Structure formats: structure tokens, C-alpha cells
Amino acid sequence: MDFTLTKEELLIQKMARDFSNQSIQPHVERMEKENRTFEEIISGLADLDMFAMIIPEQFGGAGAGYISYVLALEQIARVACGPAFIISAHNLALSSIINFGTEEQKAKYLSKTARGEHIASFAFTESATGSDPKQLTTVAVKDGGGYVLNGAKRFISNASYPGPLVLFALDSESKKPTAFIVEKKCSGYSVSEPWKKLGWHGGDLVDIYLKDVKIPAENVLGQLGNGYPILQYGMAYGKIGMNSIALGTTLAALEEGVKYAKEKTHRGEPIAKFQAIQLKVAELCALYESSRWLTYRLGFLAANNNDYKNFAKEAALAKFTVARNAQEAARLCLDIHGSYGLMEEYAASRIYRDAAMGPQIEGVLHLQEIIIASSVLS
Ligand SMILES: Cc1cc2nc3c(=O)[nH]c(=O)nc-3n(C[C@H](O)[C@H](O)[C@H](O)COP(=O)(O)OP(=O)(O)OC[C@H]3O[C@@H](n4cnc5c(N)ncnc54)[C@H](O)[C@@H]3O)c2cc1C
Structure with missing residues (x-):
């Protein structure tokens, strides 16, 4: 390749x-x-x-x-x-x-x-479920030529911006999860105050409330009752972005770690002279390179591969590795900084908080292991 x-x-x-x-x-x-x-x-x-x-x-x-x-x-x-x-x-x-x-x-x-005039969102998670579509409670009831949506969604990104929202609800006909396109800010749509997250500050995250939101029948995405494959597809392709973010975090950890190792001195010499620091820098390089090739390869597969099932497994495998590499890289970067890395004034502390986010989002790491194992064992 x-x-x-x-x-x-x-x-x-x-x-x-x-x-x-x-x-x-x-x-x-x-x-x-x-x-x-x-x-x-x-x-x-x-x-x-x-x-x-x-x-x-x-x-x-x-x-x-x-x-x-x-x-x-x-x-x-x-x-x-x-x-x-x-x-x-x-x-x-x-x-x-x-x-x-x-x-x-x-x-x-x-x-x-x-054009960025509208920013899109994807809403699956609810207060009782982030991993299991069988536990959805948001409903879409057939009403004349369209549907009326009621329910609440938790932790939805970009939901304060205008634009299309791909939303999953149980529809009254199939009684299964169905994907709908809802126009954010329509009548009956409201959002909570932004969540105060540990990391990824600046990323919009709110809960959504739907009170008798009316949408036309042509806003069903895919087939009625066929929301699950759309959810799986979105989760797989969404991991390209998640991995790229974790990769960027790993790169930041490497760059900040190297910069500090060269700047900070002991007895007039940079701490980069210590072998203990060199070992950490080498490990940071290895973590970055392994994440880089997995993430670039995922982009390549998305651009060139139509085998969705294989892609879902590759995306899970990449996320499982790249998200953990980012956490390890952030920890090493903090180690190189000593106490200074704990201070908000230093990028190392932000990188550490940012690295904690990926493993818990768009499918927790356990679910990635389940996807990988079921693909290999089937
Ligand atoms: C910054 C941010 C952005 C987000 N953006 C969105 C968004 O745009 N749209 C959206 O829909 N959601 C979004 N989410 C929600 C997020 O994707 C879910 O919260 C996440 O999937 C985890 O769900 P949960 O919190 O309900 O955890 P749970 O599913 O309750 O998991 C809790 C624990 O149980 C374990 N667990 C759960 N099920 C299993 C299982 N079957 N086998 C083994 N272990 C299991 C997990 O590993 C975890 O340790 C966002 C969250 C954050 C923090």
C-alpha cells in the first residue's frame, strides 16, 4: 500500500x-x-x-x-x-x-x-441508552401525511447550530428504530444549557427536547424500521473523525513533549539529555506512528472500499488502538513536564483532558472490542 x-x-x-x-x-x-x-x-x-x-x-x-x-x-x-x-x-x-x-x-x-451556514448533527443517545438501540424511548407517531416526534436526546453535538439533525426514534408503524431528518430550531425543538465537558472545550454539546415536532413523511431517512443499519453505518464512518482527533491529540502530545524536553534545563543541560526522558520521547514517536498509519489507512479504506462490514471492523480496530494511544501519549507528555504539566497554563494539561474524551464517545471501547471479536469469530 x-x-x-x-x-x-x-x-x-x-x-x-x-x-x-x-x-x-x-x-x-x-x-x-x-x-x-x-x-x-x-x-x-x-x-x-x-x-x-x-x-x-x-x-x-x-x-x-x-x-x-x-x-x-x-x-x-x-x-x-x-x-x-x-x-x-x-x-x-x-x-x-x-x-x-x-x-x-x-x-x-x-x-x-x-458552506458551513448549517452544521449537521446525529442524535441517538438518550439518558437511558448510549450503546443499546433497543432501549430508545423517543417516539415518532404517524399523523396524516407525516410524523409527530416526542422525546429527549442526551449529549448531542452541534445541536445548538441550525441545520439538519439525523434523529433516531421508534416509529409507531414498525415499532423499530427509524432515522428521521429534523430541521434543528423548528417548532417544538429546544436544547439545554451546554454541558461543561472535561475536554474538547469549544465543541457544542447539549441535550435536545422534542415536543410535538412535526415532520413530513419525506423526511424519513432510509426505510421505516431500518434505523439500525443507518446507526451502525454512521458510527463506523464517524470513527474516521474520532480517530483523526485522537491522532491530532497524540501529535500534540509528541510535539509538546519534545519542545519541553529541549527547553527545560537541569544544571544547564536540557532534560532531553536524560535517558529516562529519551525513552518517553521514543515511546511517543512509536504511539504517534502506529496511530498515524491506522488512521490514514481508515481514510483510505473509506475512500476505496465498499465492503461496509469489513470497514466497520477496521474502524472499531482503529478506534480501539488510536484512542488508547492518545491517552498513553498524553500521560507521557505530562510525565515529561513534571508538575508544570498539571498547570492550565501548559498545553500538556489540556491535551491530557482532551485525550480522555475519545474512548467514551461514539461507541465506548468495550463495544469496539465486541465488534472486532464478533467479526473475527463469525
Ligand atoms: C463530547 C460528547 C459528544 C457526544 N456526541 C454525541 C452525538 O452527537 N450524538 C449522540 O447520539 N451521542 C453523542 N454522545 C453520547 C455518547 O456517544 C454516548 O454517551 C456513548 O456512546 C456512551 O454511552 P453511555 O454514556 O450511555 O454509556 P453506557 O452505554 O451506559 O456505558 C457505560 C459503561 O457500560 C459499558 N457497556 C455498555 N454496554 C456494554 C456492552 N454491551 N458490553 C460491555 N460493556 C458495555 C461501557 O463500556 C461503559 O463502561 C456524545 C458524548 C460526548 C461525551
Whole structure:
């Protein structure tokens, strides 16, 4: 397999890195404190087509594909995971619309999301379930030519922004999970105050309340009662973003660890001279390289593979490894910093908090092990 990046891919990677250094980095401290991504960052990301990457050109997208997406998101997450997660959750929802939507649904919902005027969401989790679709309680009752939705969704990303929301509910006809496209901010739609998360500050996370939300029948995504495959597909393709964020976090841990090892001195010599520090740096390099190839390969598979079942297993395998590597890398980075790494003034403490997020989201790590084992043992 040849992973030499094309000129275009290198350019996209560089653009994302430059933008992150110049236009996100100066705001990270304030973003951490205020827990929001500023409008100028969203519009700058939109100008770089970061919301349009996986959307086909015929629907107003950039058609850049999953490899470029991985490269760009890694660089953004290296500086700040909040904005990276906004893009990742947006693309998780869009992957479902692109794969299961009708031509009319794609024409209606993709072009504004490509421009970043609308930001997409995906709502499965409820207070009683984050891993088991059989426990859904949100309902969609047939009403004339459409459906009336009632229920509440927990921990939904991007739900405060206008745009399409792929929402899972039990429909009154099939009595099974069905996916619907809901326009956020419609009548009967409301959200909670933002959750105060441990990490990924700046990423929008709220609960959603649906009170007699009316949607037309043409907003059913896929077939009635067929929500589960859409959920599985979204969770698998969503992991491309999750892995890219964990990879960016690992890169940040490596860069910050190396920087500090060269800057901090003891008896006039940098601590990089200590073999104990060198061993940690070597381990950081190994963690980053193994995560890098797994994540780039996942982008490659998404761009070139139509075998969905195999992709779901590969995505689970990558997430299981890359999310844990990020945690280990963050711990090593903290170790290199000694007590300074515990201080908010140092990036190492943010990286440590950010690395804790991935293993618990979009399928906890145990579920990844179950997906891997059931694929191998079937
Ligand atoms: C920042 C953030 C963003 C999020 N964004 C979204 C979003 O946009 N849309 C959305 O729908 N959700 C979102 N979520 C929710 C998230 O995906 C779920 O919370 C997550 O899947 C875990 O579900 P849970 O918290 O209910 O944990 P549970 O499923 O209750 O798991 C709790 C524990 O039980 C274990 N466990 C559960 N089931 C099994 C099993 N079958 N076998 C073995 N062990 C098991 C787990 O490993 C875990 O240790 C987000 C969460 C966060 C924190």
C-alpha cells in the first residue's frame, strides 16, 4: 500500500495546519475558558471547505474525500479538539444523509451544510441508552401525511447550530428504530444549557427536547424500521473523525513533549539529555506512528472500499488502538513536564483532558472490542 501523499493532499494538510496555527491557536486559551468556538473560527473553517470535504461536488461540496478529511482534521485537533469535533460530528451526520438519503434530501440539506451556514448533527443517545438501540424511548407517531416526534436526546453535538439533525426514534408503524431528518430550531425543538465537558472545550454539546415536532413523511431517512443499519453505518464512518482527533491529540502530545524536553534545563543541560526522558520521547514517536498509519489507512479504506462490514471492523480496530494511544501519549507528555504539566497554563494539561474524551464517545471501547471479536469469530 502506497501512502505517499499527493500534491493536493499535502496542500490541504498544510492549509489546515497553517490555519490552526494562525487563526485557532491565539484563541485556544479563551476557548478553553468560555467553552465555545468563536464565529470567526467557524467561518474561517468554512472558507477552507472544512465542512464540505466529504460532500460530493454535485451537491455543492468540495468532493475532497476521506483521505484529505483525515489529514486536515488531524492538524486542527493538534491545536484544538473543540472545532475539530464540530467538523467530525457534522460529517458523521452527513455520511448518513449521503449514503441513505434520497436525491431530494441530498439536494435540500447538503449545499448549506457544505458552506458551513448549517452544521449537521446525529442524535441517538438518550439518558437511558448510549450503546443499546433497543432501549430508545423517543417516539415518532404517524399523523396524516407525516410524523409527530416526542422525546429527549442526551449529549448531542452541534445541536445548538441550525441545520439538519439525523434523529433516531421508534416509529409507531414498525415499532423499530427509524432515522428521521429534523430541521434543528423548528417548532417544538429546544436544547439545554451546554454541558461543561472535561475536554474538547469549544465543541457544542447539549441535550435536545422534542415536543410535538412535526415532520413530513419525506423526511424519513432510509426505510421505516431500518434505523439500525443507518446507526451502525454512521458510527463506523464517524470513527474516521474520532480517530483523526485522537491522532491530532497524540501529535500534540509528541510535539509538546519534545519542545519541553529541549527547553527545560537541569544544571544547564536540557532534560532531553536524560535517558529516562529519551525513552518517553521514543515511546511517543512509536504511539504517534502506529496511530498515524491506522488512521490514514481508515481514510483510505473509506475512500476505496465498499465492503461496509469489513470497514466497520477496521474502524472499531482503529478506534480501539488510536484512542488508547492518545491517552498513553498524553500521560507521557505530562510525565515529561513534571508538575508544570498539571498547570492550565501548559498545553500538556489540556491535551491530557482532551485525550480522555475519545474512548467514551461514539461507541465506548468495550463495544469496539465486541465488534472486532464478533467479526473475527463469525
Ligand atoms: C463530547 C460528547 C459528544 C457526544 N456526541 C454525541 C452525538 O452527537 N450524538 C449522540 O447520539 N451521542 C453523542 N454522545 C453520547 C455518547 O456517544 C454516548 O454517551 C456513548 O456512546 C456512551 O454511552 P453511555 O454514556 O450511555 O454509556 P453506557 O452505554 O451506559 O456505558 C457505560 C459503561 O457500560 C459499558 N457497556 C455498555 N454496554 C456494554 C456492552 N454491551 N458490553 C460491555 N460493556 C458495555 C461501557 O463500556 C461503559 O463502561 C456524545 C458524548 C460526548 C461525551
